[in-house]
Amino acid sequence: MNVYGGEVNKLIEELGRLPGIGSKTAQRLAFHIIGMPEESAIALADSIVNAKKNIKYCKCCYTITDKETCPICSSSGRNHKVIMVVETPRDLAAYERTGSFDGVYHVLHGVINPSLGIGPADIKIAELMKRLQEDVDELIIATGSGPEGEATAMYISKLVKPAGIKVSRIASGVPVGGDLECIDEVTLLRALEGRVYL
Numbered sequence: 172m173n174v175y176g177g178e179v180n181k182l183i184e185e186l187g188r189l190p191g192i193g194s195k196t197a198q199r200l201a202f203h204i205i206g207m208p209e210e211s212a213i214a215l216a217d218s219i220v221n222a223k224k225n226i227k228y229c230k231c232c233y234t235i236t237d238k239e240t241c242p243i244c245s246s247s248g249r250n251h252k253v254i255m256v257v258e259t260p261r262d263l264a265a266y267e268r269t270g271s272f273d274g275v276y277h278v279l280h281g282v283i284n285p286s287l288g289i290g291p292a293d294i295k296i297a298e299l300m301k302r303l304q305e306d307v308d309e310l311i312i313a314t315g316s317g318p319e320g321e322a323t324a325m326y327i328s329k330l331v332k333p334a335g336i337k338v339s340r341i342a343s344g345v346p347v348g349g350d351l352e353c354i355d356e357v358t359l360l361r362a363l364e365g366r367v368y369l
Contacts, residue, residue, distance in 0.1 A: 233278045234260045250274045252308040261352035269360045282319040309337040339366040
């Protein structure tokens with residue numbers, strides 16, 4: 172039944188497509204947006220459009236940024252000889268919240284998952300191997316602890332070891348199958364500090 176009219180229903184429908192947003196939350200967000208001052212609603216819409224137009228991958232680590240190189244890769248205060256490999260930009264942000272890692276990152280944008288048809292060529296492993304030709308002392312693999320994350324970690328480790336680069340894996344403490352973005356900073360810090368060398 173069409174209670175609100177086409178435009179309101181369309182807004183609710185589009186908001187409901189966002190991950191983690193059910194129909195009630197979509198409706199609540201839609202009414203909030205409708206009740207906003209016009210300039211605030213326009214600013215929200217503009218920020219969405221501008222982000223979609225201007226966000227790209229960092230040419231070094233492949234996180235999302237609006238510059239050629241992200242602020243972390245551009246920083247002279249970071250240790251560029253230590254690279255932490257993560258699955259997603261959200262995982263990078265989770266480790267940054269700990270405030271304890273001063274190296275740089277490499278974002279894979281996924282993990283090896285043969286059941287979904289995702290192989291090594293489908294994620295940023297080739298780009299990682301190219302980076303490792305530079306002066307790198309240690310590679311910390313911080314993929315998830317599920318089977319796909321473990322398989323990806325072992326695959327990368329086997330590729331990197333012949334290069335003589337120290338390879339470590341974050342320690343347990345991160346729950347099996349857990350998403351890094353949902354884990355508290357203390358647990359992430361303990362996992363980083365207790366990493367094991369492969």
